[in-house]
Amino acid sequence: SAVISQKPSRDICQRGTSLTIQCQVDSQVTMMFWYRQQPGQSLTLIATANQGSEATYESGFVIDKFPISRPNLTFSTLTVSNMSPEDSSIYLCSVELSGEQETQYFGPGTRLLVL
């Protein structure tokens, strides 16, 4: 298994500002992902964070709005840029472990409220 921590756990931000969310894993992982969980809705995959290269974004998500970094095998950041109230959501990182591609482990999430 993997232990995943996220910072911050929650934040309240003003419209037009940006927030960077950190995801730290206690072991080296092959794959890291960022999801969004909007109130009353399902988890939606934002992007796959690739170590040492640009993230791979899903349809509807772009790098300018959600820049992602992954400098090593245990750490990634997601920035929510130029925020609007529609960005209010829970942001979760998840990881797959080598040899366990059928399983993903989720972090506790970051609750974001944009005013």
Added chain:
Amino acid sequence: QKEVEQDPGPLSVPEGAIVSLNCTYSNSAFQYFMWYRQYSRKGPELLMYTYSSGNKEDGRFTAQVDKSSKYISLFIRDSQPSDSATYLCAMSAGTNAGKSTFGDGTTLTVKP
């Protein structure tokens, strides 16, 4: 139309009841089927994982997949108050669970 539709709930049952949670899907390419449990203010945790059609049992939990009907179910026997949570179905076409498509979740409350 969403690729994955999940019975919305919420569901409230007495302790000891059998619970049935269900999802339907439209994408024939889905081969891997998962059920996650999410407690309030926590990230989802994997409960069951099934490849292709069939049943899989783990303790009080049974996952069923019927690919011909594009329908999956999770059964919880002898439900306990600690089972109170939101249950999410998820599916993927490839081997990477991280690239799954999720249902909206069903919130279950088991009353003592």
